[in-house]
Amino acid sequence: MLDAVRVVGESGWYILGAEVERFEAELARLWGARFAVGVASGLDAIEIALRCCGLKPGDQVLVPPISAFATVMAVIRLGATPVFVDCDRFGLMDLEQAREALAEGGIRCMLPVHLYGHALDLDALGALKAKYEIPIVEDAAQSIGASHHGVACGSVGDCTATSFYPTKNLGALGDGGALLTNSDSHARLARTLRNYGQSSKYVHAHIGYNSRLDELHAAILGRVMLPRLAGWTERRRAIARRYVASIHNPNLEIAGAPAGSESSWHLFPVLAPHGRKSQLLAHLRANGIAAGEHYPLALMDQPAMRGIAHREFRGCSRARDFASREVSLPIHPYLENQEIERVIDVANAWQAAG
Ligand SMILES: Cc1ncc(COP(=O)(O)O)c(C=O)c1O
Structure with missing residues (x-):
């Protein structure tokens, strides 16, 4: 652990440097995604993911009724409207009810949560996405390493959000999170949004966030925690x-x-x-x-x-x-x-x- 701290301390580079890049590459490989974008928390990862999917104020987002409050808070912070479908007997989003809600129309995006570390039925999720042509953000804050019939959770959504809150399965020594995606444009936008919406030096294309994963957290996560996961x-x-x-x-x-x-x-x-x-x-x-x-x-x-x-x-x-x-x-x-x-x-x- 102290070796990871020393690497960062001696580098003299504490924000968005080599350790974040290295950890992002390892996380993407582990998750089977093309890109990982480190951010300041799981909450921010969800909110940025929803923005990458084009969510606007007033849009309706399908959410489960049982989760950490951060799941629904991300939706509300964007001014969007959560639509709750009931849970199944495992406490997870009832995907049959989700299908009925989508069939009624008016839903702009879906935010399923792989709660408790359980992977939702990815075949069913994929079918909903294909049939109703809506973006999906998977909240995988609790489920790094989980899979459904051998396929990693996070492989259906346009973006997946995860958290490195210390008690999580992959926990940092403080707050942290990441967004995973296979989309070039989503990854680019997420990198811009996490850094004040800055598209090139001192040019701000969006109203973004100060939501960067610190070098120190990235070094500890990548060098100490990830190999043990x-x-x-x-x-x-x-x-x-x-x-x-x-x-x-x-x-x-x-x-x-x-x-x-x-x-x-x-x-x-x-x-x-x-x-x-x-x-x-x-x-x-x-x-x-x-x-x-x-x-x-x-x-x-x-x-x-x-x-x-x-x-x-x-x-x-x-x-x-x-x-x-x-x-x-x-x-x-x-x-x-x-x-x-x-x-x-x-x-x-x-x-x-x-
Ligand atoms: C399911 C779920 N979603 C989102 C979050 C938010 O993550 P963070 O605490 O890193 O903001 C958490 C963790 O608290 C969570 O358990």
Whole structure:
């Protein structure tokens, strides 16, 4: 780690230099994309990707109801209107409902999220894109390394956005993100937008952003983190397999991953019975298990959404139900075997009361 810091420190070049270029090339290769463009965060990557796809204020964007708030915030920051379709039983965007919404017309762009590290059905996504001829931005902030039937998530969209927030599967020592694309023109525009819309020195063709991935983050990501990613992903998968094989509590439903998805298991969601989530959380935490919630409120129910133009396609009852029951068990590559067994024992010992 300190070697990577030294390389940057001694180079005397801290913004948009050789380390960013090197990391972008490695990331693009890993993802099977022609271009990767490093930016300051996953949120910015989504917003810049949407702009590359020509999104304008007032345009309607199809979004899932369960995700990090950043997903919908990118849409709103552009003045566009989120249209929520419900989630499926895994908490992911229901692609059948997405098809119905697209068939009704009026949708300008689609922003599916490969949530929890699970890849959505890429064949279905590709079919929607071909049939309705709409741009797709894939939010792959949680799913680097995930694939569907052997095809990497991020291979269908016009652009894919990812995040290097420290807790992500590929995490930096601070904020960072990247946009991936096969389009020359999208890559060029993204590079311009991240740097104040500057098209050539001191010429600004667009109102852009200050959204650059720092050399320091790029060096640490490229030299220290990226070479470890495959091993970390394998470890996450082994932990998920162990949980699936060993958690047998009739009160707990393992949310699981859709068939065909080779998940990178960013998170491991389980569902408590209705009205019992806080009891389950209290039980896990009282027994030393760092359980989380992803996410306790569906996006359209966030206080910040009050007064913001948005639409629910057919109501999002499944998402609200999912959000009210979801609890995330610890899953990260540095969990020790005995810690994993402890999680299993504590989960299996829980008896829903009342
Ligand atoms: C699904 C999803 N989308 C977008 C983001 C935003 O990424 P960042 O925190 O790097 O802005 C995150 C992470 O917080 C995320 O989990």
